[in-house]
Amino acid sequence: MGRIRVLDRSTAMLIAAGEVVERPASVVRELVDNSIDALASRIRVEIEQGGRRLIRVRDNGTGMSHEDARLAFESHATSKIASAADLGRITTLGFRGEALPSIARVAKVTMLTRERDALEGTKVVVEGGRLVEHAPAGCPPGTSVQVERLFFNTPARRKFLRSSATETSAVASLLTRYMLAFPEIHFEFVRDGRATVVPAAEPKARIARLYGARVAGKLHEFSAERGECRVHGFVSPPELARATRAEQYLFVNRRYVRSRLLSEALAEACRSLLPQGRHPMVFVFLELPPEQVDVNVHPAKLEVKFRAEDRLRELLSEALAEALRGSRKSPAAEPRQQVLGAGAGARAAGVPAEHRVREAAASYRAQRAEHAPEELRALAQLHATYILAESSRGLVLIDQHAAHERVLFERFMKELQQGRLRKQELLAPVLVELSPREGALLEENLDMLTELGLEIERFGEGSYIVKAVPAALGDAPKEEVSQVVRSLVDAVAVKDERRRREEAVYRIACRNAVKAGEHLTIEEMETLISQLRRCTSPATCPHGRPTMFCLELREIERRFGRS
Ligand code: ADP
Ligand code: MG
Secondary structure, eight states, X not given: OOOOOOOOHHHHHHHHHHHHOSSHHHHHHHHHHHHHHTTOSEEEEEEEGGGTSEEEEEEOSOOOOHHHHHHTTSTTOOSSOOSGGGGGSOOSSOOSSOHHHHHHHXXXXXXXXXOTTOSSEEEXXXXXTEEEEEEEEOOXXXXXXXXXXXXXXOHHHHHHOOOHHHHHHHHHHXXXXXXXXXXXXXXXXXXXXXXXXXXXXXXXXXXXXXXXXXXXXXXXXXXXXXXXXXXXXXXXXXXXXXXXXXXXXXXXXXXXXXXXXXXXXXXXXXXXXXXXXXXXXXXEEEEXXXXXXEOTTSTTSOOOEEXXXXXXXXXXXXXXXXXXXXXXXXXXXXXXXXXXXXXXXXXXXXXXXXXXXXXXXXXXXXXXXXXXXXXXXXXXXXXXXXXXXXXXXXXXXXXXXXXXXXHHHHHHHHHHHTTOOOEEEEEEEEEEEOOXXXXXXXXXXXXXXXXXXXXXXXXXXXXXXXXXXEGGGTTOOHHHHHHHHHHHHHHTTSSSHHHHHHHHHHHHHHHXXXXXXXXXXXXXXXHHHHHHHTSSXXXXXXXXXXXXXXXXXXXXXXXXXXX
């Protein structure tokens, strides 16, 4: 055995990382936990080759500031608890501040994140625990974390990875649990390019989506409460019982957990109701005050300890027994009767169970919402050129033309990529004269220009007939058409092929955008602001000029001698 020695720091860290990151599904679990904690309403999970090649989780949650994005990768850095006392009342899924650093220690992690009202986002790249990049970056609000080269520096772990199909199905069943626990979240799961979309729904509809309407239609809903503990859920009638316990789920404060509690409560409730070796499908949602449950007992947070386990088991088995009895009494009864039989607990409490699920979801989310997204409110227009808007940080000045350019640019680029950029036939074709250089450029780039919506034909030496222009320019007066064509031809003179396309789209956006000097109503300003906020890179116009800046409250206070 040799002598005991203290491991060097990096080996110790790799071992610790291994406790959190066991396989691709554990990476996905930590990332989705984070997205849910960040109040996301949409989460997209993408994996390639079972996660070996790529894992990417994207959310539309709160995002992180430039500084926090880097801090998130430091060990024990968390925004979720502040002290040991908080460990006794955890309301978030994460709390240890260990996930991101652990994942980044055994892989290459690229994170893009942006707070909703921030002018720009941040990119952080960490590989094998080493910070490689931390820089401003354009990205939509929310966070995306991409994990590549998983276990590149821990060959033992890599060897234990199972086949892609096995790892993929581990991720899929993990996601099923989140989909059950968070029906109000829109999920997308893409594996090796194949996408499954699971839109937000009521709890029962979500089950129907996952297990089919036939199964969902037969489930019995139950609900009961004692003191501050509430339980609700669905259980299948005996005819839908399975040979394994795989379809038995227990969620505690919406966290999926494995616990004896459920199997014991079921055993008590089903005794004599089900043949040996048959297990009903069951979905149980337990809600208790956070201090009644200790979630800090298992590295993967899969097990929990209950303060009053006996009381909970009793509560649960009674609710289940009642639901199952109801189902046994009337296997062929009308659906209505079945619902009444199973819903006794809910009726006793006087609130339909479904509403309580929704209420619980709302209160859970409200609890987590410390930081609601900040708004930008338009106040006025300055010199018919700048929009003045109020944000919680101060006064924001927006250049209306640059901002609109950005909005249109991103819209047209997207339409172009999707082949949806429309063209507009001119009522009467317009003849334009081009120089030999312009003519050559035009002919070299005819395909691209046609794609953009320009329909143009050669008409003798140096003359061209324009029959259609990009729809966005459709109302250009006749005498401006030649200017439009020149401008597009000029745009495609750029060397780089991709930039050429962008430049042409930029010209269209620029011509179409509101100009400096145009009066806007408050509604128009609000619309522009909200369109801008949805852009991938709202902070700059397509040519890199700023679209806005913030006069910070601090600065205003300083000038007035208030601070
Ligand atoms: P924990 O979740 O235990 O706090 P993590 O290492 O998973 O630890 O994350 C560290 C911190 O990074 C979190 O506390 C949170 O502030 C931030 N964070 C991580 N992922 C996201 C995300 N998707 N959206 C917003 N903030 C995030
Ligand atoms: Mg976490």
